[in-house]
Amino acid sequence: xxxxxxxxPTTVADTQNPPGGTDGRGRSARKRRAVLDAxxxxxxxxGYLGTxxxxxxxxxxxxxxxxxxxxxxxxxxxxxxxxxxxTGAGDTVHDRLPEPAEGDDLAEYLxxxxxxxxxxxxxxxxMRLRRLVIGEVxxxxxxxxxxxxxxxxxxMRAMAALFERLAGEGRLAVDDxxxxxxxxxxxxxxxxxxxxxxxxxxxxxxxxxxxxxxxDGVRVFLAAYGRDTGRSPE
Amino acid sequence: xxxxxxxxPTTVADTQNPPGGTDGRGRSARKRRAVLDAxxxxxxxxGYLGTxxxxxxxxxxxxxxxxxxxxxxxxxxxxxxxxxxxTGAGDTVHDRLPEPAEGDDLAEYLxxxxxxxxxxxxxxxxMRLRRLVIGEVxxxxxxxxxxxxxxxxxxMRAMAALFERLAGEGRLAVDDxxxxxxxxxxxxxxxxxxxxxxxxxxxxxxxxxxxxxxxDGVRVFLAAYGRDTGRSPE
DNA sequence: ATCAAACTAGACTGTCCAGTACCGTACTTG
DNA sequence: CAAGTACGGTACTGGACAGTCTAGTTTGAT
Numbered sequence: 205x206x207x208x209x210x211x212x213p214t215t216v217a218d219t220q221n222p223p224g225g226t227d228g229r230g231r232s233a234r235k236r237r238a239v240l241d242a243x244x245x246x247x248x249x250x251g252y253l254g255t256x257x258x259x260x261x262x263x264x265x266x267x268x269x270x271x272x273x274x275x276x277x278x279x280x281x282x283x284x285x286x287x288x289x290x291t292g293a294g295d296t297v298h299d300r301l302p303e304p305a306e307g308d309d310l311a312e313y314l315x316x317x318x319x320x321x322x323x324x325x326x327x328x329x330x331m332r333l334r335r336l337v338i339g340e341v342x343x344x345x346x347x348x349x350x351x352x353x354x355x356x357x358x359x360m361r362a363m364a365a366l367f368e369r370l371a372g373e374g375r376l377a378v379d380d381x382x383x384x385x386x387x388x389x390x391x392x393x394x395x396x397x398x399x400x401x402x403x404x405x406x407x408x409x410x411x412x413x414x415x416x417x418x419x420d421g422v423r424v425f426l427a428a429y430g431r432d433t434g435r436s437p438e
Numbered sequence: 439x440x441x442x443x444x445x446x447p448t449t450v451a452d453t454q455n456p457p458g459g460t461d462g463r464g465r466s467a468r469k470r471r472a473v474l475d476a477x478x479x480x481x482x483x484x485g486y487l488g489t490x491x492x493x494x495x496x497x498x499x500x501x502x503x504x505x506x507x508x509x510x511x512x513x514x515x516x517x518x519x520x521x522x523x524x525t526g527a528g529d530t531v532h533d534r535l536p537e538p539a540e541g542d543d544l545a546e547y548l549x550x551x552x553x554x555x556x557x558x559x560x561x562x563x564x565m566r567l568r569r570l571v572i573g574e575v576x577x578x579x580x581x582x583x584x585x586x587x588x589x590x591x592x593x594m595r596a597m598a599a600l601f602e603r604l605a606g607e608g609r610l611a612v613d614d615x616x617x618x619x620x621x622x623x624x625x626x627x628x629x630x631x632x633x634x635x636x637x638x639x640x641x642x643x644x645x646x647x648x649x650x651x652x653x654d655g656v657r658v659f660l661a662a663y664g665r666d667t668g669r670s671p672e
Numbered sequence: 673a674t675c676a677a678a679c680t681a682g683a684c685t686g687t688c689c690a691g692t693a694c695c696g697t698a699c700t701t702g
Numbered sequence: 703c704a705a706g707t708a709c710g711g712t713a714c715t716g717g718a719c720a721g722t723c724t725a726g727t728t729t730g731a732t
Contacts, residue, residue, distance in 0.1 A: 231699060232708065251573065253487035256689055267710045268691085278690065332576075338635055339485060339573015342566075345638055352636040386629050387658050394628035395620050401572055402586040404579055424621050428661035465729065466678065490719055501680045502721085512720065679728065689718085698709070 236274045238264040244285050248332040252282055252340055286347045289333050294354035297324050298362060310375055311426055318392040318418035321359065326396055326414070328405040335401060356393075360385040367429075378429050387428070391421035470508045472498040478519050482566040486516055486574055520581045523567050528588035531558050532596060544609055545660055552626040552652035555593065560630055560648070562639040569635060590627075594619045601663075612663050621662070625655035 242264035246255050257278055261268040275281040297320070304313040324330075334351070341348045363385035371378040378384040396417060400408045409417065476498030480489050491512055495502040509515035531554070538547040558564075568585070575582045597619035605612040612618040630651060634642045643651065 230708095235709080249576065251487070251576075253485070254577070257691080258689080267712090269693095269711090270709055272691070273708075335572050335575055338569050341569055341636065341638055342483065342485075343488070348636040348638070352633070356632060356636075383654055387625060387654070390624050390628035390632075391621060394624035394632070397632075398590060398624075398628070399586070402575065402582040402590075404575055404582070420617055420621070424658070424662040428658040464678095469679080491721080492719075501682090503681090503723090504679060506721070507678080674732085676731095677729085680726085682724095684723075685721090687719085689716105691715090693714075694712090696710090698707105700705100700707080702704090702706100 232274075235264075235266050235270055239266055239271050239274055239281075240285065240288075242266075243281050244289070247282060247285055248329060248336060251336060252278075252343065283344070283347065286333065286337060286344075287350055289329070290347075290351050290354045293324065293330055293333075294358055297321060297359065301362075303366070304370070310370070310430075311422060314388070314422045314425065315418050318388075318422055319415060322392065322396065322414045322418060323411070325355075325393065326400060326408050328408065331397075331400045331405060331408065334397075338401075356389065360389050363388055375431055376429050377431055384425075384429050388421070388425050391425055392418060466508075469498075469500050469504055473500055473505050473508055473515075474519065474522075476500075477515050478523070481516060481519055482563060482570060485570060486512075486577065517578070517581065520567065520571060520578075521584055523563070524581075524585050524588045527558065527564055527567075528592055531555060531593065535596075537600070538604070544604070544664075545656060548622075548656045548659065549652050552622075552656055553649060556626065556630065556648045556652060557645070559589075559627065560634060560642050562642065565631075565634045565639060565642065568631075572635075590623065594623050597622055609665060610663050611665055618659075618663050622655070622659050625659055626652060 239260065243260045246260050246263060249255075250259075255278075257268060257271060260281075261271050264271070271281070275284060301317075304310060337344070337348050337351045360382070364381040367376055367378045367384050367388075368381040370376040371381065376384075396409050396414070473494065477494045480494050480497060483489075484493075489512075491502060491505060494515075495505050498505070505515070509518060535551075538544060571578070571582050571585045594616070598615040601610055601612045601618050601622075602615040604610040605615065610618075630643050630648070
């Protein structure tokens with residue numbers, strides 16, 4: 205944005221705008237991106253009804269007409285923002301997720317898993333997204349369904365599959381993987397998420413607190429579902 | 439709730455409108471109540487911005503002027519609704535809450551406690567209230583703070599105090615009552631609450647499901663914090 | 673019966689906002 | 703370089719809504 209806006213003499217050597225059509229990333233696509241970025245910020249700040257399209261146009265440095273050219277309506281733009289953020293966050297959690305090897309310390313693996321999930325989800329933008337979607341459940345039930353599916357449900361399915369495997373290997377005492385996954389998930393996520401939900405982004409715990417919280421949750425989980433975790437006197 | 443309204447057979451001569459000025463429950467108070475009831479329904483349905491004052495006036499069978507006479511503004515009316523619902527629900531949970539006696543089965547007591555909490559909180563109106571407040575966190579942070587304080591925080595304080603006492607009596611292996619209370623609370627509440635939060639009132643579990651859910655949560659809690667719950671081999 | 677306070681109905685003001693229309697300009701592509 | 707398309711700026715339409723105002727009516731106490 206801060207690059208040379210004054211073109212200069214005649215034909216700039218085009219260091220950033222590829223003339224060939226192979227790239228496909230022309231002016232139009234750039235404007236579209238700008239609108240998406242601005243809309244995201246504005247919607248997350250003001251909610252659906254609390255946001256007006258002029259503000260989005262102004263913040264993205266684009267005319268209102270262009271906004272409506274790319275996204276037909278306020279509603280469509282809103283849906284686009286929410287779904288893209290939702291799936292994006294879900295992918296961040298699940299991409300390149302290592303599986304526990306035979307020799308790994310299971311407790312350590314679960315702590316890492318929990319901590320990773322906590323740090324990804326407890327982000328100001330994701331908390332705002334969650335508040336936004338929850339507040340609009342009656343107006344946009346589909347979006348809430350998508351968030352649930354791409355968030356908790358997806359995470360718990362992955363965990364249930366993992367726990368089932370570990371139970372088969374005799375490393376966990378789990379007979380109902382879904383229930384165990386739910387217990388693990390909420391032992392770890394519930395407290396900080398609900399806290400941040402109501403008390404605002406300022407209530408998001410620090411990394412150290414999240415570490416400790418993950419440890420506590422895993423300890424309780426393994427006390428109930430672990431194989432060799434008889435409460436040993438320290 | 440459905441018990442005798444504490445009235446008793448003393449001297450209830452008046453049917454509804456006491457003529458004496460001592461009561462103060464005249465026409466004005468009736469109108470005020472009507473406005474509150476209507477506002478509650480309309481706000482819970484449409485959210486803060488999605489609600490207009492004409493609708494409230496129409497539903498309560500009262501002129502708009504009267505609405506503004508009793509509550510100075512839309513914002514004041516909204517705050518009134520939310521705070522009264524919040525404290526009311528908190529009282530419902532904690533009023534007449536029995537304590538576990540010496541001989542009681544602790545697991546049974548905790549199951550009952552959990553089930554009670556679940557049934558009170560998982561009510562369509564309370565879920566709608568929660569969504570409403572969460573959606574308005576940025577506009578009304580105080581209301582969210584009040585909901586957190588009168589809801590989860592209050593419940594967890596009560597539980598922490600109980601656990602501390604039970605630990606002192608040697609009936610629980612708890613060294614950090616706050617953490618234990620958090621674990622208990624969210625093992626029980628998190629799954630159904632978050633589910634209903636995103637999937638709508640139709641996702642509120644049945645009473646049987648809540649019973650089972652409470653059992654599962656208590657089992658895990660006692661595996662971690664119980665005294666005599668060594669995992670017996672089946 | 674009388675009077676004052678509270679209520680009703682509805683018109684009204686000022687403001688905000690989604691979405692459109694118009695026209696001149698900048699960019700892209702052949 | 704030419705032509706077509708996308709964009710900027712801005713004014714405009716149509717409708718919604720918080721809050722006020724006015725004039726007439728009901729209610730409840732004296």
